[in-house]
Amino acid sequence: MKVVVDMDVCKDHGQCVFSAPEVFQINENGRLVYVAESDESLRDAVEEAADVCPLQAITIED
Numbered sequence: 183m184k185v186v187v188d189m190d191v192c193k194d195h196g197q198c199v200f201s202a203p204e205v206f207q208i209n210e211n212g213r214l215v216y217v218a219e220s221d222e223s224l225r226d227a228v229e230e231a232a233d234v235c236p237l238q239a240i241t242i243e244d
């Protein structure tokens with residue numbers, strides 16, 4: 183599964199981190215980092231993260 187976050191849109195508030203902490207983290211600089219090639223088993227969690235993202239910055243490309 184390929185995860186893409188539009189970092190021009192993301193405001194790093196981290197709602198996605200609560201939904202899928204295996205994929206999304208906030209680094210020591212307060213910026214979102216994420217695993218672009220995530221395991222298929224995490225799809226439901228990433229879909230939930232995409233739903234809760236207030237800026238709709240998360241997409242799943244395959």
Ligand code: SF4
Nearest residue numbers: 192193195196198235
């Ligand atoms: S929920 Fe959306 S805007 Fe917030 S950190 Fe995650 S991707 Fe960025």
